[in-house]
Amino acid sequence: MRFVKRISLFFIMPMGMYALGFYSHLKLEEEFYPNKFRSAQMEEKDTAISAEPQVIPTVLEEEQVIGADTQYIIEEVDLKKDTSVETKWKVPDKYIGMNRKQFVKEMELYQQSPSLKDQELGFVSAEVVSFSKERVVVRKSYIFKEVSTSFYLVNEKNYVVVYCDDLRTVYMNTNITLDSLPDTLKQEIIQNKYIATEEELYNFLESYSS
Numbered sequence: 001m002r003f004v005k006r007i008s009l010f011f012i013m014p015m016g017m018y019a020l021g022f023y024s025h026l027k028l029e030e031e032f033y034p035n036k037f038r039s040a041q042m043e044e045k046d047t048a049i050s051a052e053p054q055v056i057p058t059v060l061e062e063e064q065v066i067g068a069d070t071q072y073i074i075e076e077v078d079l080k081k082d083t084s085v086e087t088k089w090k091v092p093d094k095y096i097g098m099n100r101k102q103f104v105k106e107m108e109l110y111q112q113s114p115s116l117k118d119q120e121l122g123f124v125s126a127e128v129v130s131f132s133k134e135r136v137v138v139r140k141s142y143i144f145k146e147v148s149t150s151f152y153l154v155n156e157k158n159y160v161v162v163y164c165d166d167l168r169t170v171y172m173n174t175n176i177t178l179d180s181l182p183d184t185l186k187q188e189i190i191q192n193k194y195i196a197t198e199e200e201l202y203n204f205l206e207s208y209s210s
Helices: 002-032 034-051 101-110 116-121 183-190 199-209
Strands: 071-078 083-089 123-131 135-144 150-155 159-166 170-177 193-195
Touching: 002 183, 083 193, 116 135, 150 170, 150 199, 170 199, 183 193, 193 199
Parallel strands: 071 135
Antiparallel strands: 071 083, 123 135, 150 159, 150 193, 159 170
């Protein structure tokens, strides 16, 4: 056993001294020749970078905007009957050059403040169904007002207002004051005077409008 221990110490001690000397040599060389180690590190970094796959940027997709040749389609939806009709229109000049985001914003503004004609028709909403530089589709939804064949004359703040036969929908505001009418007619309007036909209504308006 002692013989084995002596042999082990004989090998271990020289190996330890050799390892310590090699480590000391590296530290001294790094201190006196720093550029040598930096160059080696830079070479390793360059090798790692060159090994990474190069990403080539692709060509940006052309932005879709409305042009003068864009098909402008209005889809009118009757919510009561669950039917729709598509009509092709010329693109309004104010929409030319708009991208999708700008056009959607424009339709949102229109929905908040529709045209007088759309209000009279029973406009409910507007939305962009599809958008490209070739074709734009806008869906307008309506609860269409039925044409009245009879009416009521109603007193509102001393003025005569014409209502449809449902007594909820205003058909027309007039400038006829209640005080300007004969007493008998005045009392009839205070009690909501019924007008059977459109002809009778316009005869009344012609007779008493100023």
